[in-house]
Each structure stands twice: as C-alpha cells, then as structure tokens.
Amino acid sequence: MFPYSWFSSAVNVSLIPIHLIGIFYVFIAFNFRPSHNSDRSYLKEWYYYNCTFQLGLGVAMIPDILVSLFNGWHYSVCQSGSLYTGILSGTVVFIWTITKIVDLFETVLLLYDARRPLTIHIVHHFLSLSYAFTFYSLNFAIHRWIVFFNLAAHVFLYAYLSGFKILNRWTPCWVAVCSSQMLQLILPFFASLSAAGKIARGAQCDANSVGLLTLQVGLAIMILLFAEFYWTRLQEFRRKNMKKHKKEMEESQSSEKEFKKRESKFAKRPSDETVIFEKDFPELRSVIFSP
Template identity: 75%
Template sequence: MFPYSWLSSTINWSLLPIHLLGIFYVFVAFNFRPSHISDRSYLKEWYYYNCVFQLGLGILMIPEILTSSLSGWHYSVCHSGTLYTGFFSGSVVAIWTFTKVVDLLETMLLLYDARRPLTIHIIHHFLSLSFAFTFYSQNFALHRWIVFFNLTAHVFLYAYLSGFKILNRWTPCWVAVCSSQMLQLILPFIATFSAAAKLARGTRCDANALGLLTLQIGLGVLIILFAEFYWSRVQAFRKKNMKSGGGGTSNSDSSEQESEKVLKKLKARRPSDETVMFENDFPELRSVIFSP
C-alpha cells in the first residue's frame, strides 16, 4: 500500500512554499536573459530522458486505467478506489506530482541555451505545478485521467523533441504532438462535466463542486491558449506558402496556375513537408514550447 495519507498531509503543508516557488519561476522566466550563448546545450538529453521516464510512468499506470475503465465510465470519473493508495498507481501519481517541480528546470535549460520561452510555456508550467500540488490531497477520481493523458502527451512531445518521431509512418509527427497536447486537456475537461452531473444528482462522486469548477476554468483557459497558439502558427504557415507561390501577379489565370503548382509541390513532398512544418518554416515551433 502507498502511504497516501502521510504524503497528502506533507504536500498540504508545502502548498505555500510551492506557490512562492512558482511565482519566483514566472518572474525569472519572463525577465532573465543570458548574456552569452552557451557552447553546450543539454536540451536534447533532457527531452530524451524525460521521454523514457514518463513512458515508464505511463506503463505503470495502465493497470489502474484498465481496471477503472472495465468498471464503467461512472466509476472511472467518480470513484478513486485504489488510485492513491495502490502501490503502482499511488507511486505514479505522487511521482507525477513532484515532476512538476522538476519540469521548471526545463525553462532554466532553455534560458541557459539562450532561448526565449514562450508565454504559453511559462503559464502552462506554473498552472501544472499549482494544480498538481493543490489537487493531490483532494482525492479526485478524475486525477487518474489527467495524469495518464498528461504522461501520454509528454511521451509524444519529448520523443519528437529528442528526434524520435513517434507515429511518423502513419501521420506527420507535428500532428501527433499537437493532437496529444490538445486531447490531454479536452478529454479531462469533458469528464469534469460528467462528474459534476453525478454530484448534482446526489450520486456519490470523489470530487467536490468547487474543485470541479476550478478545474474546468483552468482546463478551459489552457485549451483556449493552446488552440490559439497552434491555429495562429498554422495560419501563418499557410499565408507564407501562398505568398511564396503567388508571384505577386494580379492575373487570375496566372494566380490559379501558380496555386496549382504550389499544391502539386506540397503534395509531392508529403509527408516530409508537413513534418517539417514546425522545424523549417517555423523554427520556434521545433520544440512546440519555445522560440529561439
């Protein structure tokens, strides 16, 4: 059995120091800029070992996900069961919680590498840290899905950043990365309404109304931020390609011919053209989370 009660009390005691650390992190991330470019970057190693580590945590979480899923949707979103007290699941949730502190080092590595973290990157890390420590002691059954989807999304992301492009044979790697990043927010967001409906009908549910509302607001904000982030980049990508293929002519026939040439060129380069969308056309999206 995992010592959840003891660790929960300890984490509750650390909420103030953790949030002060988060505020300090935001201040440093927005204001600190290195005076010179480092000769040695540790980012690729960071991404690689994070991918392996979070893949291991995700695999250990699978028995809990399968057991809760086989018990039905209501059970999976409203009954924590042995989520926090089971040896494997309890360990994964606890380790996942503490990794949100370790994740802050990623921003420091970006700064050390003379890169400018995007606002969405900084906000995401701060909110993730706050959520992980605040909700650990709330005994929310929904936590199982949030943890599992976050681990899955990170495996895709860190594999992509470290150079191993998962699912690249079936779909461009940027699609797998963006889709997993959005789904890890959208699916738990939908599940919160299911849990809220159970509470409203007086059915037992391991959650509380205020916590669910807070979770919905937080997930909603992140969904909007991520959606706007990806959409603006895709639109800029399309605009850039139309400009490069238009030739600046006002003749409609000529424009159509040029457009057809661009489309043929793009189709001929698939899937590599779509794959390098983040890497060549938008260097700041090579990591999806920062710009050079």
C-alpha cells in the same frame, strides 16, 4: 499499500512554499536573459530522458486505467479506488506531482540556451505546478485521467523534441503533437463535466462541486490558450512557407528534371502542410513546440 495519507499531509504543508517557488519561477522566466549563447545545449538530452521517464510512468499507470474502465465510466470519473493508495498508481501519481517542480528546470535550460521561453510555456508550467500540489490531497477520482493524458502528451511532445517522430508513418509528426497537447486538456474537461453531472444527480463521487468547477475553469482557459496559440502559429508558418514553396517551384520550372524530382518528392506527402512542417522541423520545433 502506498502511504498516501503521509505524503498527502506533506504536500499540504508544502503548498505555500511551492506556490512561492512558482511565483519566483515566473519572475525569473519573464525577466532573466543570458548575455550570450551557450556553446553547449542540454535540451535534447533533457527531452530524451524526460520522454523515457514519462513513458515508464504512463505504462505503470495503465493497470489502474484498465481497472477503472472495466468497472464502468461512473467508477472511472467518480471512484478513486486504489488510485492513490495502490503501489503502482499511488507511486505514479505522487512522482507525477513532484515532477511538476522538476519541469521548471526546463525553462532554466531554455534560458541557458539563450532562448526566450514562450508565454504559454511559462503559464502552463506554473498552472500545472499549482494544480498538481493543490489537488493531490483532494482524492479526486478524475485525477487518474489528468495524470495519464498528461503523461501520454508529454511522451509525444518530448519524443518529437528529441528528434524521434512518433506515429510519423501514419500522420505528420506535428499533427500527433498538436492533437495530444489538446486532447490532454479536452478529454479531462469532458470527464469533469460528467463527474459534475453525477454529483448534481446525487450520485456518490470522489470529488466536490467547487473543486470540479475550479478544475473546469482552469482547463477551459488552457484549452482556449493552446487552441489560439497553435492556430495562430500554424497559420503563420503556413503562409510563410507556402510563399517559399511557390518560389522554389517557380525556379524549378527552368529544369524539367529538377521539377519532376520535386514533384515526385511532394507526391509522397499527404498534403502541402506536411511538407511545410517537415521541411522546417528545426525552426518549428524551437518556436512552436517548445513546451
């Protein structure tokens, strides 16, 4: 059995210091700027090892996910079962909570690399830290879905940022990243609505109405922020790169051979957007998908 009671008490005691760390993090992230570009960037290694580590945590979480599904949807969103006390799931949930502190170090690496962290990056990390430590001791069954989907989304994201394009054979890599980032918020949001509905009907549920409402408001805000962010950036890059693509095609008209070569290359792509995002992978990675 995982010693959840002991760790839960320790997390409760650390809530104020953790939130002070989060506030200090926000202040540093918004105000600190390095005076020069670093000759050595550690971001790619950070993304690679994070991807590997969180993939391991996600795999270890699968047994609890399967057990919860075999016991039905109601159990999945309303019965914690061994989520917090099981050797595997309890360890994963606790480590996942602690990693929200470690995640703040990523911003330090961005600053060290002379890159300006995105506002949504800073807000997301602070809210994730606050949520993880605040909700750890509340014994919410729905926590299993939040942890699992967040781990899965991070695997896609960090794999992409480290240069490995997961699912690129079936879908453009940016689609996999954007979709996983949005689904990690949307799916738990609907699961929380289901849990709240069961509580309203008088069913037993390992959650409380106030906590679920707080969670729903937080998830809804993040869904809107992420949706607006992705839509704005994707439209911006689409306009910029479509102009670039049109100019290149006009210049290629002078050479029929070159034109056929380009036409053949683009024919393999399912859409103009795919060409756009894959051609500008390095720039897109640093501007849009820096988490």
